[in-house]
Amino acid sequence: MSPEQDIPLWLALGVSILALLGAFLTLLGTIGLVRLQSFYQRIHAPTLGTSYGTASIVIASILFFSYVETRPVLHEVLIGIFITATTPVTLMLLGRAALYRDRAEGKDPVLPADEQADAVFPITSSRPHRQ
Amino acid sequence: MNTAILEWSLTIAQIMLGIAMLLATFRMVNGPRAQDKVLGLDALYVVAMLELLLFGLRSGSSIYFEAALVIAILGFVSTVALAKFLMRGEVIE
Amino acid sequence: MRRLFPYPLLIVAIALAWLFLAGFSLGQLLLGTAVALLAAQGLAALRPAKPRLRRWDFIPRLVGIVLLDIARSNIAVARVILSGEREKLRSGFVSIPLQLRDPVGLAVLATIVTSTPGTAWIDYSDRGGILLLHVFDLVDEDDWVELIKNRYENLLLEIFE
Incomplete structure (x- = not known):
């Protein structure tokens, strides 16, 4: 932004609040990603950033550029749509892959701990636990 | 004056996203398992994309937007490929 | 008509996305529409199940x-x-x-x-x-x-x- 032209207060405040809110939500998501205990809990955390975190930063960008260029600038909407459409796909694939890997090692996360013995596959149970 | 407000809050937002990138990188490096690393990578590219959008806001140029779009597309494809590999890799092993 | 323009919604969506990215002008509109038509033909070759919206x-x-x-x-x-x-x-x-x-x-x-x-x-x-x-x-x-x-x-x- 060029310093010689000042922007109105409502725009500065609106864009600031939206950008801060989006960054804060995204930060919370990654804090959860680090601090939560199991993989299946962690898979929920990044969604904070990809739902309303992305949405509010995208809206902030649309607001600002629409004012500066004095015409509606909507191409950020493409990023919003793209993230909304792709995040569920990656998270679902990851969830299924994790479930598959856990089951292949004989630890079915769906069953409670005391029923684990029934879930052990004979072929894979002899394999040593690996990372 | 109003531009200063915007400058400051954008700086704070960018620092928050920077910390978020570090945290996602921590998860990506430390695992403990492969699916956690891929999840970390997934979060990392989304945060990097948002950071680029904020850079675009700060400089007022739309070139950052194109970069953000490229990161979003490449990040999606790579995460899907990695998730696929986590399932298929085990089978062939 | 159906053969030439399968998936009209998709064609409109791709053409609009093209215009957002490349800027609004007659030339870009023509180019975007051409790309959208090609993409729709490509999708038609895959024959996905057609969604039916009732309500x-x-x-x-x-x-x-x-x-x-x-x-x-x-x-x-x-x-x-x-x-x-x-x-x-x-x-x-x-x-x-x-x-x-x-x-x-x-x-x-x-x-x-x-x-x-x-x-x-x-x-x-x-x-x-x-x-x-x-x-x-x-x-x-x-x-x-x-x-x-x-x-x-x-x-x-x-x-x-």
């Missing part, structure tokens, strides 16, 4: 419900992450038998469930139509079954079947 009028209601739920779920998950209640936190899996069979409807349901921070779609079995859902803050399993079935599935059944 257009329910879609705004669904969108409203989903936006509200995502906001609420964002707040709930953020609160758990911020407060130190992670030891008490009980996450778990819920199996939900679904009536919905339409592939597009299921895809929409999967997108809704995964976009909401509190829930994640893990697995779906084709034969029994059983959805395996992971819930971040699981208090009562039956509550979640009821929630998914009443709040989303009924609407999706109305829209798609």
